[in-house]
Amino acid sequence: MQAILNFFVSIASTPALLVGLIALLGLWIQKKPATKIVEGTIKTFVGFLVLVGGAGILVNALNPFAAMFKFALHVQGVVPSNEAVVAIALQQYGTPTALIMLAGMIVNVLLARFTKFKYIFLTGQAMLYMSCLTAVVLISTGMKVNPWTIILGGIFEGTLLTVTPAICQPFMRKITKSDQVAMGHTGNIGYATAGLIGKWFGDASKSTENIKFPKNLGFLRDSTVSITLVMGVVYLILALVTGPQFIESKLSAGTNYLVYSLTQAGTFAAGFYVVLAGVRMILGEIIPAFQGIATKIVPNAKPALDVPIIFPYAQNAILIGFFVSFIVGTLSMFVMIALKTVVIIPGVVGHFFCGAASGIYGNATGGRRGAVIGSAVNSLLISWLPLFILPVLGSLRLAASTFADTDYLFGGIILGNIGHLGQLGITIGILSFLVIVIIWSFFIKDDSKKAAE
Numbered sequence: 001m002q003a004i005l006n007f008f009v010s011i012a013s014t015p016a017l018l019v020g021l022i023a024l025l026g027l028w029i030q031k032k033p034a035t036k037i038v039e040g041t042i043k044t045f046v047g048f049l050v051l052v053g054g055a056g057i058l059v060n061a062l063n064p065f066a067a068m069f070k071f072a073l074h075v076q077g078v079v080p081s082n083e084a085v086v087a088i089a090l091q092q093y094g095t096p097t098a099l100i101m102l103a104g105m106i107v108n109v110l111l112a113r114f115t116k117f118k119y120i121f122l123t124g125q126a127m128l129y130m131s132c133l134t135a136v137v138l139i140s141t142g143m144k145v146n147p148w149t150i151i152l153g154g155i156f157e158g159t160l161l162t163v164t165p166a167i168c169q170p171f172m173r174k175i176t177k178s179d180q181v182a183m184g185h186t187g188n189i190g191y192a193t194a195g196l197i198g199k200w201f202g203d204a205s206k207s208t209e210n211i212k213f214p215k216n217l218g219f220l221r222d223s224t225v226s227i228t229l230v231m232g233v234v235y236l237i238l239a240l241v242t243g244p245q246f247i248e249s250k251l252s253a254g255t256n257y258l259v260y261s262l263t264q265a266g267t268f269a270a271g272f273y274v275v276l277a278g279v280r281m282i283l284g285e286i287i288p289a290f291q292g293i294a295t296k297i298v299p300n301a302k303p304a305l306d307v308p309i310i311f312p313y314a315q316n317a318i319l320i321g322f323f324v325s326f327i328v329g330t331l332s333m334f335v336m337i338a339l340k341t342v343v344i345i346p347g348v349v350g351h352f353f354c355g356a357a358s359g360i361y362g363n364a365t366g367g368r369r370g371a372v373i374g375s376a377v378n379s380l381l382i383s384w385l386p387l388f389i390l391p392v393l394g395s396l397r398l399a400a401s402t403f404a405d406t407d408y409l410f411g412g413i414i415l416g417n418i419g420h421l422g423q424l425g426i427t428i429g430i431l432s433f434l435v436i437v438i439i440w441s442f443f444i445k446d447d448s449k450k451a452a453e
Contacts, residue, residue, distance in 0.1 A: 016052060018124045020045030022303070023285060026292035040285050047281030051308055054278055057271030059349050061264045064251045065235065066348040068242040071250075075333065077343030080350050080386050080404035082186075086132045088401070093135045096145050096153070101131035103154020104161065111162040112298045115441035119165035120298065123184040123306045130157050130186060133408050134415070140394030141419025141426060148427075156430045160411055163437050164188035165304040166444075171195035174364040175313050184304030187354040190381050190406035194358035194374030195365050201373050202366015208316040208359070211368075224269050230319055231265035275308045282309070307357050314360040320368070321359020321375035325351040328379035336387075344386045350404035354382060378406070385409035392416025 011017055023044035027037040066079075090097060104127065112118050121127060134153040143149045165182040168191055173179050183191065198204070239247060239261040252260035286303055293301055311318060329346030336343045355375045362374020386402050389412045393402065403409060418429035 014124055016045050016048035019048050019122050019282070019286060019303075019305075022120075022122065022293065023289035026289035029292035029296045030289075040289050043281055044285040044289065047278050047285060049278075050281060051275055051278030051306070054271045054274030054276075055306075055308060057274060058268060058352065059271075061268035061271060062348045062352060064247075064260075064264055065238065067251060068238050068247065069348070070345060071246050072238065072242045075337070075343060075345055077333070077336075077345045078386065078390070079345045079401050080347045080382065081401045082129050082350075082404050082408070084401040085403055086129050089132050089136050093132060093139065096135040096139065096150065097128065097132045099150045100134050100153035100157060101127050103150055104131060104134075104157030107154050107158025108162050109298065111158065111437070112301055115162075115438055116444055117162050117166045117437070117441050118298060118301045119162055119169075119182045119184075119304045120293070120301050121161040121165065121184045121304045123304070126184065126186045126306070127157070127161065129403075130161060130408065130411070133403055133412050136394060137392055137412050137416045137419065138426070140392060141416065141423075143419075143423055143426070152427060152430050155434050156411075156415065159434050159437050160407065161304075163440075164192075164407055165302075167192045168195075168361075169302075171361050171364055172310070175310055175360060180302065181309060182302045182304040183307065183310070183357075185307040185353075185357070186405040186407040187307065187357060187378070187382075188407055189410055190354060190378040191357050191361045193381070193406075194370075194378050195361040197374045197377050198362035198364065198366025198370025200366075202362065202368075202370025204365055204367050204370070206367035206369070207314075208320055208363045208368050208371050209314055211316055224273055227272055227315075227319065228266055228269040231268045232262055234323075235261040235265045272311070276312050279309055279312055307353050310357060310360050314363050314371075317359040317363040317371045318356040319359075320371045321355040321357070321362070322352045323355075324372050324375040325355025325358065325379040325382075328376045329383045332380065332383035342387055342390065344383055346383065347404055350382060351379065354378060354405060381406050382409065385413065388413050389416070392419070 011021075020041050024037060024041040027040050032040070105121075108119075108121050112120055131153070134157050138149055138153055139145065143152075161184075164186075165184060165188060168183040168188045169179070171192065172181070172183055174195075185191075236258060239257050242257075244257040247257035247260060248254055255263075282305070286305075326346055326348065329344075329351050333343060333345060355378065358375040358378035359371040362370035362372070364370075366374065382404060385406070386404075386409065389409050390402060392412060392415075403412060415426070415429070419426045421429075
């Protein structure tokens with residue numbers, strides 16, 4: 001049993017393999033030739049590995065930035081990091097996490113099949129992290145690890161991961177100018193908020209992508225060049241503030257601190273380039289393959305994919321969103337220090353991915369102003385909500401890390417506070433969530449064929 005469970009967890013938490021198998025199934029259902037099935041499956045599988053590899057390069061380039069930032073400002077506190085907190089939690093909550101993930105995937109497919117929310121969540125690591133959060137919160141409220149807890153956890157996770165892509169889809173249509181792919185990330189509540197903020201306060205006619213560069217600066221339109229230059233300036237400034245001693249002794253293994261900083265900036269740009277290449281491969285294969293799934297199993301289903309899937313659509317908004325998000329997170333940290341609360345140190349990785357996506361969503365509906373305000377509001381959410389999730393995490397509240405994205409934060413806070421009502425209260429709360437989503441699906445318009453205006 002344990003071996004089977006480990007095998008399932010390995011597949012479900014490896015997005016490349018999971019989505020490759022989805023592509024294989026879709027192409028097989030369409031009765032494509034064997035050569036096409038093999039080609040499409042391998043390209044989807046490899047495309048995801050390219051995307052994940054690029055994201056890893058980005059993270060590795062941002063980690064020294066975070067270390068330099070923390071040392072330069074001499075601050076200690078809690079750093080939101082999904083990877084770090086889940087790694088700690090799995091030591092105690094591994095088995096219920098895996099079982100809740102399995103139950104959640106089944107609930108997701110059933111809801112997609114029988115409601116108008118036609119979204120299959122395919123970001124494996126996000127499912128694992130959400131399952132872990134759910135297990136931690138439920139058990140911390142006093143529930144035992146038993147079949148009913150697993151079922152409740154699966155209903156909560158599966159319902160949440162079905163409905164959050166739905167709230168993002170109107171904005172995804174504007175971003176991608178199509179309705180073929182959905183957002184499968186755990187920052188969806190924040191992204192939808194940024195899209196609404198852009199709609200309310202922005203001006204969509206003044207897109208970040210239409211920023212006019214003087215002719216002699218036209219080379220900045222190349223994203224590789226502009227990202228390297230911008231990150232290079234930021235890294236050099238931070239390196240000068242941090243000083244050579246810390247960088248050369250702790251980070252660069254003796255390499256000159258300025259040379260090391262420039263290298264990290266270039267590495268960041270390289271990671272971004274690799275991510276874009278992976279996205280192109282995935283979109284070229286998974287969409288046609290997914291049509292088979294949609295036709296035979298879940299009619300009109302859309303794959304909900306990881307956040308870098310939107311990066312090619314607004315590359316200026318990515319930098320704007322990241323820097324605005326990180327600046328707001330840093331200012332929030334200083335306010336927390338003044339208020340003498342727990343200090344939430346801005347996690348650079350979280351602010352990059354969530355800030356960039358919020359910038360893209362805000363730009364889609366509100367142009368440059370929408371990108372700035374939307375990413376700022378999302379930053380406030382991921383900077384301050386961790387203060388409210390810590391009390392419901394049981395023993396994990398003492399860890400030096402916590403969950404980073406809006407969906408974990410909102411979901412965990414609500415679930416944890418309902419848990420104070422006891423097992424009956426949390427049961428009623430989760431089942432009510434499911435019923436509300438099912439009823440809601442009956443009232444939404446079927447605009448799946450509606451492309452962005």
